Amino acid sequence: xxxxxxxxxxxxxxxxxxxxxxxxxxxxxxxxxxxxxxxxxxxxxxxxxxxxxxxxxxxxxxxxxxxxxxxxxxxxxxxxxxxxxxxxxxxxxxxxxxxxxxxxxxxxxxxxxxxxxxxxxxxxxxxxxxxxxxxxxxxxxxxxxxxxxxxxxxxxxxxxxxxxxxxxxxxxxxxxxxxxxxxxxxxxxxxxxxxxxxxxxxxxxxxxxxxxxxxxxxxxxxxxxxxxx
Ligand SMILES: *[C@@H]1O[C@H](CO)[C@@H](O)[C@H](O)[C@H]1NC(C)=O
Ligand SMILES: *[C@@H]1O[C@H](CO)[C@@H](O)[C@H](O)[C@H]1NC(C)=O
Ligand SMILES: *[C@@H]1O[C@H](CO)[C@@H](O)[C@H](O)[C@H]1NC(C)=O
Numbered sequence: 001x002x003x004x005x006x007x008x009x010x011x012x013x014x015x016x017x018x019x020x021x022x023x024x025x026x027x028x029x030x031x032x033x034x035x036x037x038x039x040x041x042x043x044x045x046x047x048x049x050x051x052x053x054x055x056x057x058x059x060x061x062x063x064x065x066x067x068x069x070x071x072x073x074x075x076x077x078x079x080x081x082x083x084x085x086x087x088x089x090x091x092x093x094x095x096x097x098x099x100x101x102x103x104x105x106x107x108x109x110x111x112x113x114x115x116x117x118x119x120x121x122x123x124x125x126x127x128x129x130x131x132x133x134x135x136x137x138x139x140x141x142x143x144x145x146x147x148x149x150x151x152x153x154x155x156x157x158x159x160x161x162x163x164x165x166x167x168x169x170x171x172x173x174x175x176x177x178x179x180x181x182x183x184x185x186x187x188x189x190x191x192x193x194x195x196x197x198x199x200x201x202x203x204x205x206x207x208x209x210x211x212x213x214x215x216x217x218x219x220x221x222x223x224x225x226x227x228x229x
Contacts (some may be wrong), residue, residue, distance in 0.1 A: 031060065032087075037067040047075045047086070047096065056080040064120070068092025074100065077112040079149070084114065088121035100141040101128040104164055108146035115171075117152040129162035133182070139184070143167050147191065154178050161186065168193050 001217040035042035037049050044050040049062045063085040075096055077084055081084050110124040119152030128142040144161040148169035158179040159166045165182035168191030175195045180187055187195075 004210065008197060024120060031063055033063040033065055035065050035067070038069060038071075039067070042067065045224065046073050048073055048168060051075070051077055051081065051084065054081050058083055061085055063087060066088055068094055070095045072097055074098045074108070074176060075112045076108075077117055077149070079113040081115045082116040082149070084112075084116075085118040086122060086128045087118075087122070089163055090121065094121065095123045095125060095126040097127050098223045099126060099128040099142070101126070101137075101140050104141055104143050104146070104167060107141065107143040107164075108167065109143070110145040112147055114149045115151050117147075117155055118155070119151055119153070120155045123158040123160065125158075126161040130160055130181075132162055135162075139163060145175055147171070147189075164188060195229050 034044065034050050034053065034146050036044045036047050039046045042051065047064070047066055052131055054062055057080055059082075061083045065087050067089050070093070071225070073096065077086075087182075100107040100109075102117070107126065109126050110122075112119075118147050124144045126142040126144040127157040128137055129139050130142075139162060141164045142161055144159045144165045146167040146169060148171060150171035152171065152173045153213045154173070154175045157175070158177075161221055163184040164180055165186040166180050166188075168187060168189035171192070173191050175193065177196065180195075
């Protein structure tokens with residue numbers, strides 16, 4: 001477990017007021033952890049069933065470690081479940097994929113409405129128009145992630161889609177070493193977020209017109225001519 005990063009997240013969350021979390025650095029090894037493993041070695045076979053097991057209005061950090069693999073499910077952390085730390089097991093990629101489309105309100109492969117969410121090392125895909133090569137579907141709205149809780153941190157995550165990939169609805173969010181892929185309005189919303197990310201374009205018509213974020217973009221890798229703003 002990368003306690004360094006956890007401390008880092010806590011430091012970040014501390015900066016933006018951690019609120020009433022009764023979490024202490026020295027107790028970090030004691031936070032409860034549950035495991036998601038479809039092969040039956042964990043208590044939960046799906047990510048959503050692990051989230052569902054967490055009590056409402058939870059006041060302590062709880063970690064959900066997810067075994068590498070592809071999870072075909074829509075995952076939602078509801079408003080009343082703060083302090084969830086979703087973590088992909090470091091021995092391989094954790095991919096969460098779904099293909100709902102046509103409505104930003106219900107499409108998202110991953111949604112968090114909860115304050116204080118941390119997500120590490122997980123790839124979220126809306127596969128309806130992704131990958132775009134050989135994709136025969138009409139190009140429509142198809143959200144990969146929708147973030148509306150306050151104080152949410154994403155570390156080493158990927159958000160992959162084509163149109164409206166990442167809906168940064170509202171709140172203060174930090175995206176560190178993430179990849180966000182899309183081609184049409186692919187980051188949009190009203191969040192007040194910091195992005196230290198790799199932006200990846202799928203076509204030369206990358207559009208940022210819908211962006212309304214207070215953003216500091218520190219591009220780690222950046223292709224020339226990518227942004228046509
Ligand atoms: C989440 O945080 C916001 C802003 O800090 C606050 O207004 C809201 O009440 C919080 N939501 C919950 C469910 O505690
Ligand atoms: C991104 O756009 C550039 C042109 O601006 C293009 O050369 C490159 O192939 C694109 N990348 C992808 C992954 O499509
Ligand atoms: C963008 O943000 C400004 C300031 O917060 C707000 O007044 C405006 O309505 C927002 N625009 C959209 C399209 O949400």
